[in-house]
Amino acid sequence: MYLNLNNQSIYFQKVGTGKKPLIMLHGWKNDVTSFYNLIDLLKDEFTLYLIDLPGFGRSELPKKPFTVLDYAKVVNEFIDSEKLAKVNLFGHSLGGRVSIKLAAHYPDKLSRLILEASAGIRPAQDPPKKILYLFAKIFHYTVPNLFNLKEVLRQKFYSSLESDYLTAGAMTETLTNLLNEDLIPDLKKITTETLLIWGEDDQAVPVKYAKQMYGLIKNSRLEIFDNVGHFPHLEKPERVVNYVADFC
Numbered sequence: 001m002y003l004n005l006n007n008q009s010i011y012f013q014k015v016g017t018g019k020k021p022l023i024m025l026h027g028w029k030n031d032v033t034s035f036y037n038l039i040d041l042l043k044d045e046f047t048l049y050l051i052d053l054p055g056f057g058r059s060e061l062p063k064k065p066f067t068v069l070d071y072a073k074v075v076n077e078f079i080d081s082e083k084l085a086k087v088n089l090f091g092h093s094l095g096g097r098v099s100i101k102l103a104a105h106y107p108d109k110l111s112r113l114i115l116e117a118s119a120g121i122r123p124a125q126d127p128p129k130k131i132l133y134l135f136a137k138i139f140h141y142t143v144p145n146l147f148n149l150k151e152v153l154r155q156k157f158y159s160s161l162e163s164d165y166l167t168a169g170a171m172t173e174t175l176t177n178l179l180n181e182d183l184i185p186d187l188k189k190i191t192t193e194t195l196l197i198w199g200e201d202d203q204a205v206p207v208k209y210a211k212q213m214y215g216l217i218k219n220s221r222l223e224i225f226d227n228v229g230h231f232p233h234l235e236k237p238e239r240v241v242n243y244v245a246d247f248c
Helices: 034-043 068-081 094-104 126-142 146-161 166-178 184-189 207-216 238-246
Strands: 002-005 009-014 020-025 046-053 087-092 110-116 194-199 218-223
Touching: 002 068, 009 034, 009 068, 009 207, 020 068, 020 094, 034 046, 034 166, 046 068, 068 094, 068 110, 087 094, 087 166, 094 110, 094 184, 110 238, 194 207, 194 238, 207 218
Parallel strands: 020 046, 020 087, 087 110, 110 194, 194 218
Antiparallel strands: 002 009, 009 046
């Protein structure tokens, strides 16, 4: 099904017969299919709303470079359009980033919050990267953009520092916006009861960020899965479902 939200065509799937609404937001380069292995395990207890975030799956590309707040506004409008009172919200990676912003700005919309391997805390740059970013800023403000050469070099530079830039395409500026925003101030504002699920071997968002989020969110609980990477819901679906069902 499609909805027009925040001037964007958004695709979603509604599955299940449970009384409790559960919105699920996928990670970068993923879509609703990322959660298909969980549907049969959750559909009796929850009514699931699987949303393709703008720029992914069957949803429309953002008409402008999106910020985290732009994504949160889309999800907030979705909740209103479906006439949902309070929802349980599950966000993986990028979806977690959006969920953090939504919880900070629209706390009255949430019953429970589940953050799985969530992005949101900007990593500290090591000294070599700091030097490279400083060089990039000097380059940006001092070199004229002849024949669009400056923009081409800029994209090559960022792709060398962040692998997702290599495949971002039309989403490059959106990716830049997402990575540049540190959500620590938003994490401190969250009052919704929160469950953090993480893989001990997560290389994309290391477990140290889970522990930091746990310390920043007042009413939170942290579950770390041994021998699991960035996708606990794919690697240990039954265990994830057990925690989600019990928590909600």
